[in-house]
Amino acid sequence: MKKLLLIVIFIIAAVAVNPTNGNAITGKQLFKKEECGLCHAINKKGGAMMGPNLSVIGKIRSYSWIRRQIRNPKLNFFTPNSFVIFDGKVYESNMPANKKISANNLNKLSQYLKSLK
Ligand code: HEC
Numbered sequence: 001m002k003k004l005l006l007i008v009i010f011i012i013a014a015v016a017v018n019p020t021n022g023n024a025i026t027g028k029q030l031f032k033k034e035e036c037g038l039c040h041a042i043n044k045k046g047g048a049m050m051g052p053n054l055s056v057i058g059k060i061r062s063y064s065w066i067r068r069q070i071r072n073p074k075l076n077f078f079t080p081n082s083f084v085i086f087d088g089k090v091y092e093s094n095m096p097a098n099k100k101i102s103a104n105n106l107n108k109l110s111q112y113l114k115s116l117k
Contacts, residue, residue, distance in 0.1 A: 027112025030105055034098060042116065051095060052086035058114045067110040070098050 031037060037046030041053045057066065069076050077084055077093035084091050101109070 025105065025108070027108040027110075027115075030101075030109040031112065034101060034109065036109075039095070050091065052084070052089070052091055054113060054116060056117055058116045061114075063110055063114045066113045067106060069095070070101065070106060070109060072097050 025033070031042070036054075039051035040046055041055070043055050061069075065076060073093070073095040074097070077095075082093045084093050098106075
């Protein structure tokens with residue numbers, strides 16, 4: 001009887017800490033989910049027509065720069081219709097601000113991009 005109780009407790013605990021419950025989405029998955037890949041390529045995957053290639057973004061930008069860029073790009077590239085030069089290409093600065101991503105997911109996505117070097 002005691003053994004059965006222990007097994008039940010074990011199962012409940014296992015379900016409670018199961019990483020696939022709730023918040024398990026990774027930064028890499030968020031990049032896809034938030035549709036960043038429509039404009040940005042990472043390692044030749046994704047469209048790099050409108051936005052710079054982000055394959056080595058972690059080498060040149062800080063975590064907080066990247067985080068700010070996602071939430072409020074105008075704070076990094078302030079003037080509307082200004083042009084940004086990145087890896088030899090010129091882009092119009094018109095990245096849409098992502099206001100709906102949760103703070104937790106924003107951190108994960110920024111950490112993922114910071115890790116690309
Ligand atoms: C509609 C196209 C578009 C989408 C969608 C988009 N971006 Fe951008 N992104 C741009 C453009 C254009 C720039 C150049 C700077 C600017 O416009 O602010 C840029 C710049 C960046 C930069 C900064 C590059 C540098 O030199 O510092 C990062 C980081 C970035 N984007 C990440 C993301 C992430 C993460 C997402 C998804 C949440 C995303 N972008 C969605 C177009 C886009």
